[in-house]
Amino acid sequence: MSNETDSTANTSPDALACEWTVSGMDCGSCATKVRGAVERLPGVSAVEVLPMRERLRLTLDSSLTSRDRVETAVRGLGYGVSDAMADPDPAAENDHDRTGHVHNDPADRGKSWFQTSKGRLVILTGTLLAVAWTLELLTSQDIGRWAFVLACLIGVAPVARRAFAALRAGLPFTIEMLMTIAAVGALVIGAAEEAALVVFLFAVGEVLEGVAADRARASIRALSDLVPKSALLVENGSNREVAAAGLRIDQIILARPGDRIAADGEVVEGTSGVDQSPVTGESVPVTRGPGDTVFAGSINAEAALHIRVTKVAEDNTISRIVALVEEAESARAPTERFIDRFSRWYMPTIVGLSLLVVLVPPLAAGGDWGTWIYRGLALLLIGCPCALVISVPASIASGLSSGARRGLLMKGGAVIEAAAKSAHVAFDKTGTLTAGRPSVTDVVPLNGAVEAEILGVAAGVEAGSSHPLAEAISAHAEKSGTAALASNGARAIVGKGVEAMVDGALAWVASPGFATEAGALDDDGIREANALEAEGKTVVVVYREGRGLGLIAMRDEARSDAVDALRQLKVLGVEAVMLTGDNARTAAAIAGNLGIDYKADLMPEDKVAAIRAMAKDGVMMIGDGINDAPALAQASVGVAMGSGTDVALETADAAILRNRVTDAAAMIRLARATMGNIRQNVTIALGLKVVFLVTTIFGITGLWIAILADTGATVLVTLNALRLLRFDPERES
Structure with a gap:
């Protein structure tokens, strides 16, 4: 989920736009926490958080707050952070273990789950839990209880550290804070075994969330990986290998059969079948020859092509697609904005309800304090809105990725x-x-003009225009051997035609209606134009001041x-x-x-x-x-x-x-499939909450079931959203 601050705080004229890479934003409230931590700092405004792209952008008045202070605030929440310009590759950052966070380290990317920081925490807490159970079995219940207390405290420590960092940033209602309260509260009422189990299940849930988030990001990163890192640059009749990122416009590169094309460009030599499916999703190779455009990442299938580079690496089509998909997070759906607003009052409501569960039965009906404190703590855990908050953005991100891979x-x-x-x-x-490629079918002279005169004037008026009709006229004139007359001062008459000075006198290529109003088309000309139009052809009139020269009819097939x-x-x-x-x-x-x-x-x-x-x-x-x-x-x-x-x-x-x-x-x-997926996710998230809220209040389910339900709901909605990556929108059903 992306977040943009509504801050209207005044900033210094010297304030600069800054950008960081923030790793580990893989749970529903991550972006909210990062935003909340930095937008409270003086001199910070225009905060934008893009979890899919792992980016934090803001405007910073360095006279009030330094960049280091911003980075410290983000690290305090347990996320990795580095300058986006100095470290464009998030995988380069690997020095944040000292923070004790359990979100994804960028250095974890590409590793097996058990090699990641999250995985190590799962192994640690699981081992401590197993040791505690073993001690309880082999020794006494008292020794086992202290082993469970130790396992819980060690496992909850990094979570508590993040909870209090968020609290200092003005975010008291976070899953980390609820986890910390529940774990410590369980220890206080003597439920040490369940407290340790809850901490372990929470760590498992974070691993699963991280794996699911990485899968969603991988579909986007895969697009970028399609562009080769190197290219064969053609210079002085020889080829040399250079970095594709360093190619400049107008350089010539060679794409051999089987090569991926290294840059967007125009073919200058050779004809070959090109597989453009990585860019457009079109499965059938298309023939490309001199003058045709090709995309970086496409596969040259048949023969060598010499290609003139037309776009630098950061501006090629794939780069632009990736940027559009990633940054599309800022254009949030109305449903997503509603869920975001809903979650802001939902969490305080759950905390208030938990307090009522703890206090009302013992005070009003003499209920057992231990029992109702336990149920209140379980209610805190089950009430966490992570699954609800992530339900919409996860679906949208998958839908955007699925569409981008298919040219949508x-x-x-x-x-x-x-x-x-x-x-x-x-x-x-x-x-x-x-098709947008009309061709001339008829040239009809009027008032004694000849075809060469009509085409010469028309080609002169349309010279330099890229409109499909203008290109059709110019191509037909060239094919018939008629040169365009010298012209200047061309001006478009919106929706009606074009005028220009041709051989020193005004000339027009315009619609029959406009020509008739100008007195350049008589009754015979009008009848001829109507007959051509009745055949499904587009007709233009070529004329000078008060004199029609002829009609040009064109047809563009469906x-x-x-x-x-x-x-x-x-x-x-x-x-x-x-x-x-x-x-x-x-x-x-x-x-x-x-x-x-x-x-x-x-x-x-x-x-x-x-x-x-x-x-x-x-x-x-x-x-x-x-x-x-x-x-x-x-x-x-x-x-x-x-x-x-x-x-x-x-x-x-x-x-x-x-x-x-x-x-x-x-x-x-x-x-429609994406919106259906969103409705499924919201139903899963809220449905499980309602069921377990009721069962928790009545004592049917306990702490470990509560955290399992919360984590399970988050993983379920994420995995359900990932189904969209396999959705085929071309299939009718």
């Missing part, structure tokens, strides 16, 4: 929850439902998986609609083939209005991430189609990296 990026729990509630999906047409995608959405009970700025006749032809409702002739503001009309029921908008930015922002969930483009990864709430329309349904299935 969602930026946080809030996006997952909104996607799960989507009742409508609105699609842009060009580049979303269609994606091969579009029909199946719409079928899947219908099965999910989601209504689909196509929103396009194209004319109604072209839109009707494409929508008719796909079997989808449509709204055509939409300006950007019209798309926003259409989205707003559907928003009350929850609407997901899927577009190319560039032209549809306003609509994407208005939607409950804005989803960008695009294989790792900057816009696809940064502007929308979510991204579909594989450019497959069917992934819209897959994203909704994954979001």
Whole structure:
């Protein structure tokens, strides 16, 4: 669970942003404890804790508090801490055993459980417990009791140390404090054997929590490990091995058959099949040749490729995916925020209830003090909200990781929850439902113009534009041997066309409607344009001031998986609609083939209005991430189609990296599965609490059952959340 402080404390203009690696945050309240410990320090503000990434970020006025003081506060809670810049690899930090903590040491990563600090505590407390039982069996009950007292005190010491560190940080209601009170209280009332057993079971539970948390993090670290550490740099006709992290933009690298590609780049020489599944989840290799983009971590399957580096290591697609998934923790779901607020008053309530159990029966009904103190202590343990607090973030982290491995990026729990509630999906047409690669089908001269003149002017107006229609015109002109006329001052007329100075005079490439308003299209031209549009083609008019030169018709075929995608959405009970700025006749032809409702002739503001009309029921908008930015922002969930483009990864709430329309349904299935998993976890956490709270009050269950139930619930919800890592959102069920 991530936490961001709401602190509005004034900070010095000289305050600096600081970042640390914090190891061992693997239980539900860890982030809350770290935040609580540091945000109370003077000069600290904007605290952000990211457990998945093992990061602490804050703004620090060093004139009021030093970095060392911040680190001391975190270490006091039993966590490892180091400067994130000086020690970017958490595994490098291994000197925190002196704190006596039992959270995961970073040096423990990759070790068997019994080699970790948590594992050693389990072995120690288990051995002491076995020794105590042996002494009691071989000697006397009195000697055995003292052995149990010693086992309990040794085992609870590091837990108590962390409890009082949290207390000094203003966090009295922690599981460590409840454990300490319960263990010491049990010793006071003579239940030494159960006290020692509770300490042992608590240590076992922490090991299991740590193992489960590491499994969740491993799925993210595995993505980073896909990028090779070295690359073959091509220089002066020879190759030399260099560190992939040091590659610079525009350098040329060689990827041999079977190699993992070391950087995001563009193929400059060679043609080969490339397995992009590590990045996009696409299982079928795609052919890549000169001019095509490739991703770091992809596998070159067939022939050698020379690749020009286009992104440095920290900015490649995999690095950005990892950062997005990890930092998505800050975008918490409404359910998660509610659970967080609930847990803040839940713990004091449980403590108050425990006091009532201890005091009321003996004082009001003459009950036995020892019996009711015992039940009150058990109630303290069973009431710990660890399982409840971790139930939501564990599911969300697994859902985000599962999606990232399949090219489905969602930026946080809030996006997952909104996607799960989507009742409508609105699609842009060009580049979303269609392939986004239109080609020219017709060039129709008007008013005595010739095809070469039409294409020369049109290519001049569209020179330098990356719009799919502009690229289609330029490609057709080049193919026909017509050079673009010299142009300058190109200006887009939003939703209508483009104008530019071509050969010293204004020229336009615009929609038939706009051209008609400008007086450049007569009745014959309008009829010709209508006939072409009725065939499902997009038509633009090329004209000079007051004179139409000709029509250019283009067709963009629907994606091969579009029909199946719409079928899947219908099965999910989601209504689909196509929103396009194209004319109604072209839109009707494409929508008719796909079997989808449509709204055509939409300006950007019209798309926003259409989205707003559907928003009350929850609407997901899927577009190319560039032209549809306003609509994407208005939607409950804005989803960008695009294989790792900057816009696809940064502007929308979510991204579909594989450019497959069917992934819209897959994203909704994954979001619904994640929310279902959350509901299961909350039910497990609260259900077990209710059952054991009742049985504890009536004396049916005792201390060791209470801690076993609490630990068991935490492990159960974590393992249940990890099931999402195996969830296949493409499978219809």
